[in-house]
Amino acid sequence: MSIDAWNQIKMYLLDANLWFGKTPEKALEEAYNEAVAIASIEKDYFNGKKISPEFGDYSDSVQSYFNSELEKSLKNIETRLTEFNASRLVVNAGRKKKLKFSELEPERASIILKKLEFIDEITSKYKAPQSLSSVIVDVPTTSEIISSKDKKRLNLTQFSTVDSSKKKTVEALKEDKPETSFLPRSLLGTFKRIKKELDPAAEEEVLKKFRKSKVKTIVSIRFILLLILVPLLVHQISKIAVVGPIVENFIRPPEAIQQIFINEDLEEEALMELQKYGDRLEFEVLIGKRAKIEPEEKKELLEEKAEEIAEEYYQRSSNAIENIFCDLISIFAFGLIIVSNKKEVEIFKSFMDELIYGLSDSAKAFIIILLTDMFVGFHSPHGWEVILASVARHFGLPENKEFNFLFIATFPVILDAVFKYWIFRYLNRSSPSAVATYKNMNE
Numbered sequence: 001m002s003i004d005a006w007n008q009i010k011m012y013l014l015d016a017n018l019w020f021g022k023t024p025e026k027a028l029e030e031a032y033n034e035a036v037a038i039a040s041i042e043k044d045y046f047n048g049k050k051i052s053p054e055f056g057d058y059s060d061s062v063q064s065y066f067n068s069e070l071e072k073s074l075k076n077i078e079t080r081l082t083e084f085n086a087s088r089l090v091v092n093a094g095r096k097k098k099l100k101f102s103e104l105e106p107e108r109a110s111i112i113l114k115k116l117e118f119i120d121e122i123t124s125k126y127k128a129p130q131s132l133s134s135v136i137v138d139v140p141t142t143s144e145i146i147s148s149k150d151k152k153r154l155n156l157t158q159f160s161t162v163d164s165s166k167k168k169t170v171e172a173l174k175e176d177k178p179e180t181s182f183l184p185r186s187l188l189g190t191f192k193r194i195k196k197e198l199d200p201a202a203e204e205e206v207l208k209k210f211r212k213s214k215v216k217t218i219v220s221i222r223f224i225l226l227l228i229l230v231p232l233l234v235h236q237i238s239k240i241a242v243v244g245p246i247v248e249n250f251i252r253p254p255e256a257i258q259q260i261f262i263n264e265d266l267e268e269e270a271l272m273e274l275q276k277y278g279d280r281l282e283f284e285v286l287i288g289k290r291a292k293i294e295p296e297e298k299k300e301l302l303e304e305k306a307e308e309i310a311e312e313y314y315q316r317s318s319n320a321i322e323n324i325f326c327d328l329i330s331i332f333a334f335g336l337i338i339v340s341n342k343k344e345v346e347i348f349k350s351f352m353d354e355l356i357y358g359l360s361d362s363a364k365a366f367i368i369i370l371l372t373d374m375f376v377g378f379h380s381p382h383g384w385e386v387i388l389a390s391v392a393r394h395f396g397l398p399e400n401k402e403f404n405f406l407f408i409a410t411f412p413v414i415l416d417a418v419f420k421y422w423i424f425r426y427l428n429r430s431s432p433s434a435v436a437t438y439k440n441m442n443e
Helices: 002-021 023-045 060-094 106-126 141-145 148-175 185-198 202-251 264-286 295-340 342-357 361-376 380-394 401-430 432-442
Strands: none
Touching: 023 060, 023 106, 060 106, 202 295, 202 342, 264 295, 295 342, 295 380, 361 380, 361 401, 361 432, 380 401, 401 432
16 A cells, blocks of 8 residues: 555656656746747738837837737846746756757757747847857866856856846837927828838739738638627527426426516516506406406406416426526537637727727727716616616526616726726726827716
8 A cells, every 4th residue: 555655746747857857948938939920920910020120110109019019029028038048047957967959869859949049030030149049058078077056056046147148128119109300290190101102012002911910800700700600699599408497397497487587676577567457458348448347257358368378388487597507508609609719800990999099089089988888888877778778687686786786886986986087097008199189088
């Protein structure tokens, strides 16, 4: 028994050692993916050149977005390469015989070198004086005489080199921002646009951008329709084919007459409807529209109406239970579409960014005012009451006035605070003129 436990412990330790031994490659792979992301932005938006205002004719907000993405990727690259260097050092130190870079499998070593060269090629464009992919390799055998203090100093020097390179890279990003000139920026932009229009390859470039924009629009619209139609179809199909039969045959069988109403509100509605029917019969007799009804005949008419009302409200109660399960299935289908279409999600996000940033300041301010007045404005409580009543009816829940009042008193206030924080925290930075227009229109 003790031998089996010891073997199991050794297996756990071996698995942990193998997992930790793969840390350098995982860190290098993540750094390589960040470099690929930078190269993708360069290829798609800057004609394969560095991410800089001089190679792309974009607005300040769009260029600021590209710079922030670049800075984030460069920071991630440096972090992962630091992890790569440190983990290689620890892994090699933990082995009895240090594994030198030349002793790796030829194919594996070639892949590592290619990834490092690609990372250096991408990051060198942004004025990083020291290569971010400096690898800690084992010193030749003659270095064994170096004291442990010297080795620590060597490692600290290499880490400080990476940190200083990180600071210089951020400074290089700041230098890429357009500097103030003695000529207006709009005039320089006009000259640049004329120069681009006179370029023989300008027509081909415009067609290329148009095709790319067309594909992006088609993919985004198709993705929106997919997000809307698929959950709706899944909801209806699951209700007819799966959930409906299960509820009708097992959860609420027709024999269970006492389970007609799922809540007291439905019961009150049914009784009110039956009472109105009886009053209508008496009214029609009084005005001469119907002949005098005998008590037995009136009782038969009321019984027929009661059976009709019972069938109707039985279906409404069953439908409310079915909605709970069908909505869960629809939410699962919606999430599955999001997870399985990550590329389309990125394209849709880029499409929405271009659409929103392409609006004029007046249009942005109008949309903000429309949304805030609709959901948090003076008339919003009535809309929230309708929404809450519809949700309660959809799921077969009794309407709770106290909960409705509490929700209306708190949720729109929270939503208003989120709107204001977004406006003054983010919109004020990306589009200050839109914020000024919003203030003027709101006043």
